[in-house]
Amino acid sequence: DQQVKQNSPSLSVQEGRISILNCDYTNSMFDYFLWYKKYPAEGPTFLISISSIKDKNEDGRFTVFLNKSAKHLSLHIVPSQPGDSAVYFCAARRTQGGSEKLVFGKGTKLTVNP
Amino acid sequence: NAGVMQNPRHLVRRRGQEARLRCSPMKGHSHVYWYRQLPEEGLKFMVYLQKENIIDESGMPKERFSAEFPKEGPSILRIQQVVRGDSAAYFCASSPLRDRANGYTFGSGTRLTVV
Numbered sequence: 001d002q003q004v005k006q007n008s009p010s011l012s013v014q015e016g017r018i019s020i021l022n023c024d025y026t027n028s029m030f031d032y033f034l035w036y037k038k039y040p041a042e043g044p045t046f047l048i049s050i051s052s053i054k055d056k057n058e059d060g061r062f063t064v065f066l067n068k069s070a071k072h073l074s075l076h077i078v079p080s081q082p083g084d085s086a087v088y089f090c091a092a093r094r095t096q097g098g099s100e101k102l103v104f105g106k107g108t109k110l111t112v113n114p
Numbered sequence: 115n116a117g118v119m120q121n122p123r124h125l126v127r128r129r130g131q132e133a134r135l136r137c138s139p140m141k142g143h144s145h146v147y148w149y150r151q152l153p154e155e156g157l158k159f160m161v162y163l164q165k166e167n168i169i170d171e172s173g174m175p176k177e178r179f180s181a182e183f184p185k186e187g188p189s190i191l192r193i194q195q196v197v198r199g200d201s202a203a204y205f206c207a208s209s210p211l212r213d214r215a216n217g218y219t220f221g222s223g224t225r226l227t228v229v
Contacts, residue, residue: 004156006156034217036217036220041222041223041225042222042223043118043120043205043207043220043221043222043223044157044205044220045220046217046218046219049217089156089157091157098169098170099162099169099170099172100162101147101159101162101170101172101173102147102149102157102159102218103159104149104156104157104158105156106154106155106156107156
């Protein structure tokens with residue numbers, strides 16, 4: 001049962017244009033949503049997060065939108081740069097009792113073409 | 115200020131051997147999390163530890179896997195009698211607090227190959 005889904009395995013955009021990465025989730029108990037960027041042979045790097053009580057969070061070129069009624073979030077990168085080429089993981093945080101854990105999607109490979 | 119350090123970066127084990135993966139959290143971080151990434155998959159939670167305590171091991175396979183985070187020294191993920199299906203990238207993350215909304219810091223991972 002995949003609770004966090006990234007339905008697009010890959011995305012290709014031109015440098016300078018907008019990149020939109022999408023993520024759907026099924027569990028209403030998630031309280032935070034996070035985006036991570038990952039290069040090959042490296043660990044994930046935190047990009048941006050959003051609380052479940054917000055609908056938008058912006059940090060520089062990165063903006064995350066949350067549509068709670070649709071259980072959908074998206075990451076916008078504007079303008080896209082070749083250095084943004086990486087795999088992007090959507091993750092949702094579940095806090096229960098004394099524990100917390102992240103549930104990850106399978107990732108979307110973004111390629112930004114010069 | 116070094117980040118999360120994992121070693122070894124690559125580990126090759128024959129079926130039936132033991133694998134020991136080490137994670138040194140960032141300085142001042144007392145919470146450690148282990149995640150596993152199988153090929154073409156996202157990361158999956160395995161275990162959450164604080165110093166000398168296992169907080170949540172609900173993602174750990176019932177057999178052959180164990181984890182510890184002693185008072186002194188790194189966190190260890192131990193896999194006994196490895197099988198081919200254990201081949202994966204194992205990532206450790208650390209945080210100073212439990213309630214960390216801006217994400218954990220991940221290490222570069224250990225890539226385990228079972229031959």
